Amino acid sequence: DADVTQTPRNRITKTGKRIMLECSQTKGHDRMYWYRQDPGLGLRLIYYSFDVKDINKGEISDGYSVSRQAQAKFSLSLESAIPNQTALYFCATSDPGSPLHFGNGTRLTVT
Amino acid sequence: GENVEQHPSTLSVQEGDSAVIKCTYSDSASNYFPWYKQELGKGPQLIIDIRSNVGEKKDQRIAVTLNKTAKHFSLHITETQPEDSAVYFCAASLENTGNQFYFGTGTSLTVIP
Numbered sequence: 001d002a003d004v005t006q007t008p009r010n011r012i013t014k015t016g017k018r019i020m021l022e023c024s025q026t027k028g029h030d031r032m033y034w035y036r037q038d039p040g041l042g043l044r045l046i047y048y049s050f051d052v053k054d055i056n057k058g059e060i061s062d063g064y065s066v067s068r069q070a071q072a073k074f075s076l077s078l079e080s081a082i083p084n085q086t087a088l089y090f091c092a093t094s095d096p097g098s099p100l101h102f103g104n105g106t107r108l109t110v111t
Numbered sequence: 112g113e114n115v116e117q118h119p120s121t122l123s124v125q126e127g128d129s130a131v132i133k134c135t136y137s138d139s140a141s142n143y144f145p146w147y148k149q150e151l152g153k154g155p156q157l158i159i160d161i162r163s164n165v166g167e168k169k170d171q172r173i174a175v176t177l178n179k180t181a182k183h184f185s186l187h188i189t190e191t192q193p194e195d196s197a198v199y200f201c202a203a204s205l206e207n208t209g210n211q212f213y214f215g216t217g218t219s220l221t222v223i224p
Contacts, residue, residue, distance in 0.1 A: 004154070040120070042200060042216040043155070058211075059112070090154050097206045099145045102154030 003027045004103035006091050012109045013081050021076045021106045023091030030095065032074035034058075034066060037088040037105070046089075049074055081110040113138040115203050117215025124191050125223050132218045134201035135183040141203040144184050145212070146175060149198040158199075159186070162206075191222045 004025045013019050023032065034046040045058030047066040055066060063085060065077045078085055086109050092100040114137040124130050136144075142163040147155035161168045161175045161184065168175050172191075177184040188195055201215040 040216060042117075043214040045211065048211070092154075097143075099157045099160055100147075100155075100212060102147075102156070104152070104154045 004091055004093055004101055006089075006103035006106050008106060009104070010107045010109075012111065014111055015082055017081050019078050019081055019108070021089055021091075021108070023074045023076070023103060025072050025074075025091075025093045025101075027093050027101060028071075029093035029098075029101070030071065031093060032068065033092040033094070033100065034064075034074070034076045035090045035092060035102075036060060037090060043090065046076065078108075081108075083110045086110045113141055113203050113205075113211075113213040115201060115213045115215045117201050117218060119218060120216065121219045121221075123221045123223060126191060126193060128191055130188045130191055130195070130220055130222075132186045132199055132201070132220070133183060134185070134203075134215050135181075136203040136213075137182065138203070138205070139179075139182060141205050141213075143204045143206045144175070144177060145202050145204070146186050147200045147202065149200065149217075151197075155200055188220075191220075193222050193224050196220055196222045 007022045031050050033048040035043045044060050048056050049068040067075050089106045091103045094100050117134045145160035148158045149155040159173050159175050161177050172189045174187040199218045202212045204212045
């Protein structure tokens with residue numbers, strides 16, 4: 001089983017719809033992150049959380065929100081999806097001083 | 112914040128040749144530099160990392176070098192094989208201050224058999 005699991009793997013939605021991407025982990029890490037990947041732009045941080053009561057904005061948080069429901073679960077929501085949010089989204093986990101461990105991504109298309 | 116630049120964006124090499132990917136960073140306080148490999152349909156996976164108290168680190172065919180004065184670090188892959196074909200990302204981080212990672216824009220490596 002994957003240590004960091006993202007659901008769904010693929011999602012197509014229409015402009016204006018609300019959607020949620022989910023992430024769960026079995027690594028026991030306190031820190032969880034959401035990244036967005038676009039061709040030529042690398043990985044950009046959307047939100048991160050260092051424990052259940054902690055939520056922090058990354059460099060591109062506008063249009064997104066997150067919820068840390070438990071140590072093992074971190075969800076990303078798009079309140080009103082728009083086409084330029086079409087991208088590959090990655091969840092990652094880490095412990096302090098350790099590298100990131102990524103899930104296999106969710107490919108989101110907004111039409 | 113930190114700014115990481117990565118070159119080249121694409122790289123093609125013949126099987127058996129070496130490949131070198133270079134990154135520069137802007138924040139001299141950054142002290143941890145991981146490299147990730149991303150295969151098609153998968154998330155990035157750590158392949159090697161280096162901390163600022165070390166100038167070079169090797170793991171079989173992969174090596175990373177760090178020049179703190181010039182603020183650049185490089186990934187070296189020797190004796191390349193077709194399975195090395197992937198997208199590679201460098202990153203910089205300042206440990207113990209929130210562990211935020213700043214990524215380069217990626218290098219698509221193709222190893223031609």
